[in-house]
Amino acid sequence: EAKLSGKNQRARFTHALRTAANRRLDVEEDLRAALGDDELRVHYQPIVDLRDGAVIAAEALVRWQHPVRGLLAPVEFIDVAEQSDLIADLGEWVLREAGACLARWQREGQEVRTPALVAVVPPPHRLAVSVNASVRQVSSGRLRRSVEAVLADNGLLPGELHIEITETQFMSAAPAIQREMAALSDLGVGLSLDDFGTGYSSLAYLKRLPFNCVKLDRSYVSGIGVNPGDEALVDAVLALAGSLGLHTVAEGVETPAQERYLRERGCGYAQGYLYSPPVLGTRPPERAS
């Protein structure tokens, strides 16, 4: 096979880059339109208390009901959103939607019905909702303002709202971010460090930032009973969180054996297909006027 000349290789490379960039711009444009056209949806995955199996909260997970491509998971579009200010608009939309949905559950009671679980959470028992946020929302100061608005508009207690930020986004905890996180914490909302175990500087950030919960990444949970290295990390994280007085949520719990292991080591909460996949939230009914 003939080798490409240097010039041809360069041309090809540039072409590939340009197509990737164009594709990103296409997705970005479509996603921006989707926000306006009401194509985004929020699914909710229950978070259970490992002591008694009670549902105590639900994580809000965004989906894109694409007119042509069908229901898209965040992996298809969240990176593109993260690379622009779109993530702030998307995140704010999800937060508002989740706040309104939670208020409705609290008014009317929420039936959680899945193959593994049927639970009716009647009022006045109050669930919490956990919403993912990008560190870009934090540093802009917009997150704090939208959190305040969502709490006020829906009559929610601050502790009923949790904000999750992934560990890998905290490679630099700039002073502005530390200040904003402190302000969020002062509002009384819960702050969870998401995907714990996937970054590198975990200990320093846990000490410097006001998180009150760590979410143990699914990659380690899936190693329980399989990979002693993963088990060692799970044990270490649970011990550390315990000694720092942090709540712990295990992600991606799929088997009773994983559940048992986690419960025995003092993990407080869990979510995963063992309990329920994320399910479409009920939207506030359109009121006929």
Ligand code: C2E
């Ligand atoms: P995450 O916050 O770590 O969410 C948990 C992911 O694990 C979800 O994927 C969920 O569907 C999946 N999952 C839960 N239980 C199981 C299980 O037992 N087995 C397996 N295999 N998977 C399980 P999803 O919904 O595809 O979301 C992916 C990521 O996208 C989220 O990871 C989160 O980082 C991000 N994301 C989702 N919604 C938003 C949002 O509104 N804003 C931002 N900034 N990011 C979001």
Ligand code: MG
């Ligand atoms: Mg999350």
Ligand code: MG
């Ligand atoms: Mg996570």
Ligand code: MG
């Ligand atoms: Mg994860």
